[in-house]
């Protein structure tokens with residue numbers, strides 16, 4: 001599903017990848033761990049077409065990451081960025097806008113309410129703007145967007161870093177239980193309790 | 203460069219009184235420099251270190267306007283459509299350079315998109331102005347085409363600078379948010395929309411504001427010149443309204459086009475901002 005074949009990438013004279021090989025099967029769950037600055041986030045950015053590699057080959061669903069496929073590829077990936085870089089708008093409006101552009105305007109109301117409840121979010125938060133949210137609230141809004149979009153591949157960059165233990169456990173179980181291809185970057189050892197997850201150490 | 207001052211006296215109106223303004227002798231013009239003495243003095247006392255730049259600016263203004271005067275005389279004498287068009291095309295090129303320079307964008311990369319985004323609305327509005335509004339027979343009449351063209355260009359300059367600057371520096375500053383929008387919306391147009399909206403608003407707001415206050419505080423330069431040049435005020439005002447509207451339309455469309463036309467150069471194939479369009483400040 002996702003293939004990195006001897007990928008080279010250099011930024012500002014610094015080798016980030018020199019001959020990286022990395023493969024993910026459909027519906028696999030992979031946890032990537034490794035020290036800061038080693039290039040974990042960069043891996044996601046390459047898949048989304050935000051970084052272009054110097055040498056090697058990267059494919060998504062057997063398709064190269066090029067102009068012709070990029071919209072389709074992006075449309076299949078839900079990316080939760082490390083700092084949840086949502087634009088500063090009222091949460092409600094932002095959600096509406098995202099759903100509208102993804103042609104998901106007619107969300108099942110009950111499903112939406114369930115998700116809010118599950119993530120411990122409420123109307124007050126929906127009426128705040130992104131900048132006013134706490135780190136954990138923003139993280140849960142980010143996850144909510146991912147759950148609503150329901151895209152087949154999830155790239156989650158530190159998705160649980162700002163959550164408390166109860167919420168962490170709940171969300172990890174939910175994510176691992178999904179019928180999706182999911183790559184997680186996390187320093188949280190809680191992910192490892194589940195033995196279906198493959199661990200990649202960098 | 204935008205020939206303010208001179209152009210207005212040249213704008214004699216069809217059917218209007220053509221008394222013409224009293225000519226100024228060089229000596230009487232030079233007499234205005236008398237007031238520079240106290241300015242220099244005060245600057246020195248206050249230790250304002252601007253005497254040098256100020257003198258340079260004044261000298262430049264005099265030289266530039268003298269040249270404008272010379273070649274305008276020349277253009278008006280021949281009144282050849284081709285010559286007039288060439289002149290305006292050169293003016294547009296100079297305007298493009300100056301736009302890109304003040305917006306910290308690379309001239310080499312963006313010249314062509316900005317050139318056409320200026321040329322299209324400019325040509326349409328200018329021809330419309332001459333043909334439908336003033337109804338002159340020779341659409342390329344130097345007397346109308348050159349000063350009005352200069353006026354439109356001078357104003358577009360500012361609005362395109364604001365528009366392009368706002369758009370590209372907005373995305374550059376906000377790049378992570380832009381890229382994240384790209385991943386959520388999966389369409390470049392949707393991700394760019396907020397930056398586009400913001401840049402258009404920023405670029406036309408000053409003109410909208412100046413339309414709202416015009417005449418209350420100051421008389422616009424063009425009108426002042428026209429009245430001194432012998433037009434009756436009501437005619438001058440009609441021209442002023444026509445000009446303000448034309449300026450507004452040209453600014454509006456050329457700013458939108460400049461952003462749209464520059465997208466192909468401004469972003470790579472995967473919709474990521476091209477860092478190399480910016481002049482690096484190293």
Ligand SMILES: Nc1ncnc2c1ncn2[C@@H]1O[C@H](COP(=O)(O)OP(=O)(O)OP(=O)(O)O)[C@@H](O)[C@H]1O
Nearest residue numbers: 011012014016035036037038039040041042043082
């Ligand atoms: N736009 C960029 N320009 C230059 N260098 C960059 C850029 N983005 C990342 N880097 C460098 O690439 C390297 C890898 O960055 P990356 O963000 O992938 O690390 P990471 O493994 O995700 O680290 P962390 O665990 O701290 O998030 C770092 O050394 C970083 O400085």
Ligand SMILES: [Mg+2]
Nearest residue numbers: 040041082157
């Ligand atoms: Mg990272």
